[in-house]
Amino acid sequence: MVKNAPRSLTLRERMNRPNVAGYVFILPFIVGLLVFTVIPFFTSLYLAFTEYNVLSPAKWVGLDNFRKMFYEDKLFWTSFWVTFKFALIQVPVKLTVSLLVALVLSRGTKLTSYYRAAFYIPSLMGSSVAIALLWKQLFAFNGVINQALGMLGLPSNQRWLGDPKTALGVLISLGVWQFGSSMLIFLAAIKNIPASFHEAAIVDGAGPVRRFFSITLPMITPILFFNLINQVIGSFQAFNSSYLITGGKPLNTTLYYGVHLYNRAFNHYEMGYGSAMAWFMLLVIAAFTALIFRSSSAWVYYESEGR
């Protein structure tokens, strides 16, 4: 830039300096970050140590919320384990299904785009209220599932949503049904693998199974890693399916952590307690994410490392 000492910069020139223009452009992001993320983040941290019902000012209670959580609120632990179980089953099942379907789809044919659409549509609609209500009816006592089982000559008198043993499974099935978007991400990754890798392996006499484990799988581990983190974070925050389909019943076997948190905060107006619960969840999610990140050097392959 030419320094022009005697003449001061015009407004136009000033506004076009990188350090000014840059901030002008990202201003919406900075304001949003402060107002909708940073301030709420610290407010929530503060509220976690208070008793607050929105109407009267927050009252500092120290660690009391956490004491209540760990020692008094039985539903806290119930909902924690329900969510843990939900994530522990749903994440691997959903990832396996989406990876398998992506593999099968990667063999492109004329009909591939139709299959892809059929597998993908559910994940576009899956989080809607309409689908939650539909799922409730599919698994009703006289719903499609039981009638289909009856037609196949299998026992058809299962109360899927009323039985503590099966209710969570129904909610997991809804989650797995929406494997479409992680499938698309896998599919994009598989298509990115250079064809020459497979060609060379075929010349060397490697069969399809060997090629999957020696080429495809290692090459897509970064995407697997990404999908895994996404799914774990998402599963821990699940809300809609439990709230809309089972309401946490039967015997609280489907009471997600998020639903319990919502009930305490917005039905009982215990905003302080709810914030403490939210922070506990944040720490749990952070711990799991860190664990996955730590483990990643052992199983995620990055091409640039040239291992």
Added chain:
Amino acid sequence: MVTNLKVQRRISLTVYHGLMLLFSLLMIYPLLWMAASSVKPNGEIFTKASTLLTDSPSFEHYTTGWRGFGGYTFGRFFSNSLLVAVISALGMMLSSAVVAYGFARIRFRGRQFWFTAMIVTMMLPGQVMMIPRFVLFNEMGWVGTFLPMTVPAFFGSGFNIFLIMQFIRTIPFELDEAASIDGCGKYSSFVRIILPLIVPSLVTVSVLTFMGSWEDFMGALLYLNKPHMYTVAYALKMFNDSSQADYGATFAMSVLSLVPILIIFFFFQKQLVEGISTQGLKG
């Protein structure tokens, strides 16, 4: 030998397509069943749950369902949803484009810091923000209005900013340089050069935002408290609670609530698939 291989290939291809068709049908079946149930008489929905067909199809459920509840028809709920989703999509598209340009094309001091902040906040679980945001909006007197469900969209979101940035990076720098030689400043080169070229990514962002907003149940649950403000997602839940026995009407309104999603899918399939696929790129 050659014909043998050909036959083998044909058989394996037939098996492949047979299995894929079966699996596709299985995936779509719940949706077909919902659509079929919405035109069956209430008495038949569960007694003949195993069949999609009915002898006496009728659109009666659509007219009874449309009447809604609390003195408001579903027409009201649909226009509420449309308003919220369109405003959110527009706000998200504009703000994310502006911020993405700043990050992608201008080298300013602190750029790396803010960019890292953006990536970090993308991983923050939303439920940690739920209570304090509610408290904030409550203090501002926004509870009971559409503002909490629309205004945040005007400040961009990490994922969408990132998606547009990836797109801007594919545009050659020479274009910006040529514009700057011709006397274009940063602002006019954004509006005149970059903006017209990133339209595909703007479509992706608005379509994804529209759908997210259309299906948003949590926002409505937290912030809407009067029937005349209900969005379709929330109205559907309330309607189902209030008309437990009228399954047909609930199904009919459920089908209608999914129509916009289907329309978007058919018109913007390419953008959606690309948008979702690039999600992985940041990993």
